[in-house]
Amino acid sequence: MSNDPREKPNPKEKTGNGVGRILTAILIFQLGIGAMLVLGDVQLGRLSLPGLGPNAPRLTEPVRPGDQRRTYRPERDRPPTQPARDPGQLPERLMLTQIEGATYRLEGAVAEGDGARVKKLLSEATPTPETLVLQSPGGSVQDALELGRHLRDREIGTQMLAGEFCLSACPYILVGAATRDIDDSAQVGMHQHYFGQSTILPASFAVEDIQAGQGEVMVYLNDMGIDPMVMTHALATPPDEIYVLLPEQLREYGFVTQED
Structure with a gap:
């Protein structure tokens, strides 16, 4: 220049x-x-x-009325109560093991495809399962709903032992059972879920998926005799936190089978 x-x-x-x-x-x-x-x-x-x-406090902190939201990372957070047994590292997908007679333990994360897979395990088990002792950090909502409906069709009951937990998608398996026995020191927790939304799709499609999924869950809870109002706690709790239901709430919303 x-x-x-x-x-x-x-x-x-x-x-x-x-x-x-x-x-x-x-x-x-x-x-x-x-x-x-x-x-x-x-x-x-x-x-x-x-x-x-x-x-929010971590899940290891005791839960009190009005103070029930806790941070939640499945690989890290466990309830503070002493469990009936130490589960160690939970399986990455649901595992069915016999405890005694027709009582089995169903334990682990709910992986995609576990609905159909566990249904097959239950149909092949001898003797035929009558009660499942349940413990899970949650996982796939769709598979939990599928498995819960199967438990109701087969009239299989669920049980939760002292200090054990059923979180995220797990409560949908729990309430699908024909009868439900939950120890007062066991923890049942819910939060918002993802329903197959894709970050590639526009936000409007993701919102539609979430709304459709939540609607399906509420219909399912109503079909199982659970008060769908329990979802107000889940919808107000982000996915990285968990809302732990108190024993009186479990009875109020119909999670615990009332004796005649």
Whole structure:
């Protein structure tokens, strides 16, 4: 480029520089707006980030009336009560093992495909299962619903022992049983779920999936004789937390089979 001050500037260069500055300004403006929206969501409790937003106690802390939401990471968090037995590391999918006679233990995470797989295990078990001792951190909602309906059709009961837990999608298996016996020190917890939503799809499709899934769950609970109002606690609790139902709530919402 010449340093001659008499040389006229190229108008194309000025135009290009001007466009570049405008695009840069627009980008900075958009980033600023995005940052303010994210900060607003965090402050309003709509978005949880490490070290930001609501700070619920961990699940290891005792639960009291009105203080029932706990942080929940299945691989880390366990209830504080002493269990009837130490389960160790729970299986990554449901496992069926015989305890005695027609009483079996169903334990582990609810993996995709476990509905059909466990139904097959139950049909092949000898003697025919009458009661399942249940313990699970949850998992696939659709598989839990499928398995719960199968338990009701087969008139199989469920039982929860002292200090053991049934969280996330697990309660849908629990309530599907024909009879339900839950020790007062066992923990049953619920929260919001994902229903196959894809981050690739537009947000409107994800919302439709969630609403349809929640509707299916409420119909299921009603069919099982459970008060669907229990979902008010689940819907108000984000997926990284769990709402633990108190023994009196389990009876109020119909989780515990009442003796005639």
